[in-house]
Amino acid sequence: MKDQYFSRAVEKAMLALECIRRSPQPLSLAEVSGLLGLTKASAFRLLYTLETLHYLCKTQDGRYFAADRSS
DSSP states (O other), rough: OTTTTOOHHHHHHHHHHHHHOOSSSOHHHHHHHHHHHHOOHHHHHHHHHHHTTTEEEEEESSOEEEOOOOO
């Protein structure tokens, strides 16, 4: 996309969130990075940010799932 106002970082974060929301089970960092074609470091930064903003939660074994934001 060649739109000067388009943020690729926001696009990647939204793709990560959508990927996790659509998964029937929580996903690992490696699974998310593989599905999105990102390095683990890039995927971790996205997931960490989404978790910090309360869009994602983590299981005890470190897998990510979408937070309930209905309240």
